[in-house]
Amino acid sequence: MDLIVGASSNAVKSLVGKLGSLLAQEYTLIQGVRDDIQYINDELASMQAFLNRTKRAGSHDEQRQDWMKQVREVSYDIEDCVDDVNHRLGHEPRGNGKLMYIRKKWYFLTTMYVRRCIAAEIGNLKVRAQQVSDRRTRYGVDNLRGSSSEPVVADAPTDRVAPPPELIGTKQPVGVEDAMNELGGWFKAEQRTTQQSTEKRFLAIFGFGGLGKTTLAMELYRRFGDDFDCRASVQASQKFNLLMILRSLVKQFHEQQAGASLNDPLEGIEEWGEKDLRKKLVHQLKDKRYLVLIDDIWSVSAWENINDSLPERVKCGSVVVTTRFKSVAVACCRRNGRLYDHKPLLEENSYKLFRQIVSSAPDNASKASLYGQILSGTPDNPTKAPSGDHIVTSASDSPTEAASHGIIISGAVGNNPTKAVAHGQIMSGTSDNPIGDAQALLKKCGGLPLAIIVVAGLVASKLRSGTSSKPIDNYLAEVDKALSGGLETHLSTEGVTKVLDQCYNDLPADLKTCLLYLSMFPKGSFVSRKRLIRRWIGEGFIIQKHGKTIEEVAEDYFNELISRNLIRAVDNSSNGKVKTYQIHDMVLEYIVSKSSDENFITVVGGHWQTPFPSYKVRRLSIHRSAREEKETVERMKLSHVRSLTAFDSFKALHSCLLKFQILQVLDLESCRDLSSHQLQKICKMHQLKYLSLRRTDIEEIPAEIGKLEYLEVFDIRETEVSELPQSVGGLKRMTHLLAGNKSKRKALIMTEEITKMTALKTLSGMGICGTTTAGMVRFTRKTTATGLFKSASRGSCKQVLQALEKLTNLKKLSLYILGKLEEEDEILLLSAIEHLSSCSLKFLAVDDGFTGFLEESLSSSKAPPEHLHTLELCGNLFEVPKWIVSMHGLEKLTLSLTSLRTDTLMLLSELPELFSLTFSLDAAKSKNGSALEILHKNTMNSGGEIFVPDGGFGKLKLLRLLAPFLPPLSFVEGAMPTLQRLELRFRTAYGVHGLENLASLRQIFLAVSSKAPKAAEEKKRLANKIEKNPPTVIVDEYNESSMEVYQ
Template sequence: MELVVGASNTTMRSLLGKLGGLLAQEYALMSGVRGDVQYINDELASMQAFLRDLSTAPDRHDNRLKDWMKQIRDMGYDIEDCIDDFAHRIPRDPSSDFKCLFIRTRFYELRTWWPRRNIASKIAELKVRAQQIGKRRRRYGVDNPINLNNGPLVRAVTYEIAEHQLTGHQLIVTKEPVGVTADMKKLEDWLDLDKPVEMCDKERIVLSIAGFGGVGKTTIAMALYQNARDKFDCRASVTVSQNYDQGAVLRMILKQVKPHESDPNIEGRSHSELMEELKTYLAEKRYLLLIDDIWSAQTWENIRKCLPHNDKKGSRVIVTTRFQAVGSAACSRRAEINFLHSVDFLSDEESKKLFDQSVSESNNNIGSEKELPPEDVWKICRGLPLAIVTMAGIVASNPRKSIKDWKEACNSLFPELMPSLTLDGVTRILDYCYNDLPADLRTCSLYLSIFPKGSKISRKRFTRRLIAEGFVSEKQGLSDEEVAETYFNQLIKRKIIRPVEHSSNGKIKSFQVHDMVLEYIVSKSSEENFITVVGGHWLVPMPTNKIRRLSVQSSGSEHGNSTKHMNLSQVRSLTMFRSLDQLHFHSFNNGILQVLDLEGCKGLKEKHLNDMCRMLVLKYLSLRQTDISKIPSKIAKLEYLETLDLRETNVTELPKSAGQLKRIINIFGGNKSSRKGLKLPQEVLSCFASLHL
């Protein structure tokens, strides 16, 4: 199915709740408006049912249906903006206070006349718009989706407490990549891991690992890097990709090779200054660099020029690329000592081993006695590890599917004979995996496009943000935190994300998304206008309509002004990576911005903090790893704030006015490097009823 419906369905459900709340406010609406709101509420309820049918329809949809779907989504966003924008401008109605009720009611009506008149006008316009969308559907013959009760995507999805408790604790076991034992031995010999430093080749040597996307290049390279890192004076691992910022790459390398030499001015350095600093520092070091996913020979040449010309310490550089020509170019200068290694597809034996291992991991090594799917499932993957692991996740998540069902699924994926797996074939498999997800999990998977390629993502940061965005709610006896954890565990089980670190209690601490999976998710997210990515690793077309969630992933000279000509007045969620220099908060609508995540950003100043205190409906605020040292007393204005993250900052105390944050649930503080905690005044502590410390 080409149409993305998970995010839209979740948005519609949230919107219906807000409309119901608006109808429940007896005095909030002007005379005659209540009928319009009720009409919009009923119309959207029918549209939500339509969306649910779309999510279970196995047929592919035409452009007319996709465009109509887009109109529903955009109207839903505009209605939600309207409600949120006016909600904080209309104070609580006086119906709960019966003392002098008549006088209070009249005073309330006069005081709120203007905002209520505004919302009445907008609601009237939105009602007409809803009517036009319905008429347009009939005029252009948009058909209802065919819902087949025995379709492969139709199933009752339940998240039981037992499953939540079972999958909540998973130990991460580091395994050697399947099927590359001989390759690893050859490449480790190339790195001279077992030889003393004085016996190693004194020249810097480049290893190029080339192969089809998803074949395991990065897995092999990272295994080599981890095994060899302690043999070198310094090391760094960076991801480049199709769309990259060279200044950002150099800064990332410098921060890793000089981990104990913090430079507060590194963000403001020019490219030439960064290049000279890196050359000078590495000139007398034996270093190991991993440059992952280079897309062009010119990109490698630009990076090579930033490294010392003469290396007599025996340094090593590992390069991965999807293109043989690029791999050859990286090795061309010293072909007699440089090495080009091509990663091939797995054999049938290795493929089956990886498939069985992946299914077992997803099932937590339980249920091995169940009937296994036919060989067609892993054989259609043609030895591509990414495809094998992805299909294994689907198999583990569909234990009741029969062998006949799996054969039909394989035939529908690849009806033609295919000697090898192409990029189109990988996309088909990822499509099948995505369409197999329940609507809520589709939304969670789309939300992964917030984060840059190659980044280690905190599990708690991800789940708390899902809650703040309204994508998670209590169900079946589970709290919203437990439901978010369950969704996360489902993404792990389905191999959409993979764990990389765990805490001492056995729970996953951080995870990553495979490059090709993330590329697919970013594309889907862009298609639905769910998240707009600026300065990411891939060339994504800028949206022609309103931006709802914005992720700014680069701030170098090449991408710094990417938001300059964008309309940011409808942004509800903003995530910044690196510097704030090119972003102006006055471009945003303070009445609807709910999530602001500035973790690790540089350039945060007092004026930015004052701007944040005007974001009246903000629910999630992360200033972690920023340079701030004081929180203004105006933070008390953020009456909807639920999560405040101040870890690894210089903030040591909250102002007394923070006691007015009645909805706060999570406050995080303290700095490990300075060994200072966050002090909460006694009068503040006594005001927090539901605080999680």
């Protein structure tokens, strides 16, 4: 129940500051109101001190919980009132002189009625605050002594060292090999019967939630999917939506058809009906052997609807289904099917999984021998791990992907070597009976992988944090006692809830708030880490601590949720950081229920039914916008909503948009049906801090955007917006402006008004005009009726480049497009880059569009950007700048393929921290005559082949070559000794040799032309020749339209 503590404490802390600002306004308040506000402010300050004490208490009785609810609600209501005061009264006149005296008197007269209304509201809130305060004493809520046996919850971690960059790799889940071998025969039988039968075949996997059905099905999907002509996977869920499922299938099959994205763009698919989607599926799967995975079907009727949509009498179709219900599984297999009852893990595998998580990789090589002892349980042989265990035992290894749940485990011990002994107690039995304690604890998990994973994450977190002074066997016994009546006798929802309760209650209050916020997102969603963190900050959940920035604290919170296995990393960016995450269905169900109980988040149209809110709605998430959801939203009291998220469609909000007057976070990413008229209404939401219109169909931003003075994050990526109105210069609090389209090479025009946002930390997707602008929306766009957009002139370009230097807080600058600049303008741009790099800039991306800026100006810089962590240079680049060797902190580097030469690789091998190296060239530029000439010249100068030298590249783990065609490339013996993943995306390649010389290679990703299947098979054959630890090979189809250079 500490969600209330965290939410209440943050709400009160935010409000106390606002009340202080209000008290400072001399002419705003009428007589008596100032005293009321001062009283409220003092009461809330006392409440905050009390709440800070409750954060450190282990548990709370019902009286204390109810009182904290009241504190939270009255705090929110007071904050609503204060924000309304600032909006309705505006800024009071300040200054001296006769004219200012007249203005002040006029302001006083014109706002008299409003101030009287506000005075009445504040008087009522004062009474409520006093009642809440009195109630605390009246019912003994002040007593915080509690039981001495109650656990003490620590504060959220803020002193952790950031985890090192890693790559996500798929490893064999624990305890599913027997099932894989058994069900693999079903797929092999399918191959044998392909020529004799055209009937669909079915495999239904059923079992209790959290057993790992989805992971088993996905492992089958990955292992045997390459044997089919095409494949797709969808999630059904409890609230079944046939159109969404059919639409997803059509889109996935569409992406696997050669040239389909160019010749058949699926325009208007969002409006297609069931008949049209079924017809399209029949056409796509004609004469194809296809594989479809349908996850989590809840009813026989849902299954029948999906099955009837898949074509009959095609070449051969195979359908894999997962469900919690045997009756559904039986219905799936009535004809030509196989039923599989997925069982819990055996005791041996449960202990193996638990050990694998708790003893995950150390964070530095100096501990390797100690951890070897821990893992093997044999102090005399520290480097030998038990056979069959896929356990990471060295600092250079990627995180362990543990369990049939697929959770990524990283840094379970972190930076606390003193706790290694405790880990040794678990694994080698040096305590009184730690193995027995661990096995007794695991029995309470009932062989359920999800339960084992979260409990092991809890134990690992305690050991890592060093907050527990008790012996490890005592702690294991304590957790075991808390889980009494768990899952050892039979699997049940109540048993899983007990396990999750124990792990949840151990979280610090702030982390509870951040975790429950994830219930905003639909089941099965892959959510961006950056999106989540920016939203946490916009909601006010994160505050600066211990000298760290607010973003760094948020990163710490996110990493803690990952390390505790409450969420899992799905994909990593090329810089090694988590890019997207996912939350397990049962964990999500748990936090959705908890959020609903506490009126923290209200979900409409979600997977699970939640009661209609009895309190004021504070945070609203709309997962579907059908008639039922629209009617539900219209019945709600929306005037107090501070956070609104809509998925898929905006229809449910059309009629009630003006009711959201105090909204602070508005996320409409990928929403359809958003019109310019509605956008104008959004610009009246004066309290907005976070606004995402990403992937919507908007084309123009209204001038009213300048009224959003509190706006900090504005995301218009992958829209048709190419210019911003002049009014944006007034957005002084803007910290992240995200624009442009990476894959389509579209950019937002850089204007002088944008450079007035001096608080900017991220400026992404910009384009700078010149005398000519190739491949970009014309800068001389026709002036609109409002006269807001002006054509760029030589003078304005110069002014923009001069003003760019003012953005000294910038940490990330991405210039997607450069026009042809005059020599003087190139000097100005170079000067701005040099100046910003000497301030805060850590990320720089420049694509000069083959205009010559990189080669002629940036390469000759006298003050190069030596302190960058990420550098991306794309365009006309024949030779990399010599100063690049001085960038000792560079971790991620992207270069134009035109710079790929043997001497270039020798130069780059000296970069000590380089983690990711990419050479790229998009399809449009590959047709450029100069690009072809440069590539040919590079190859000839290297003796007809580009050689990757031996030595150097001490930390490089990812190498990517992305282009329509690749020159001949050869890895010599000893080349790139730490490389783990090799990505090759091409239409034509002239040979890649020496893969067997890459000692640490684990995965090869090939995206090749559909016209070159023999090349793909040859690469697979070559990879399989690597006898020692052969890498996994993934083959996909090369698609020029979807290839992204900046990733």
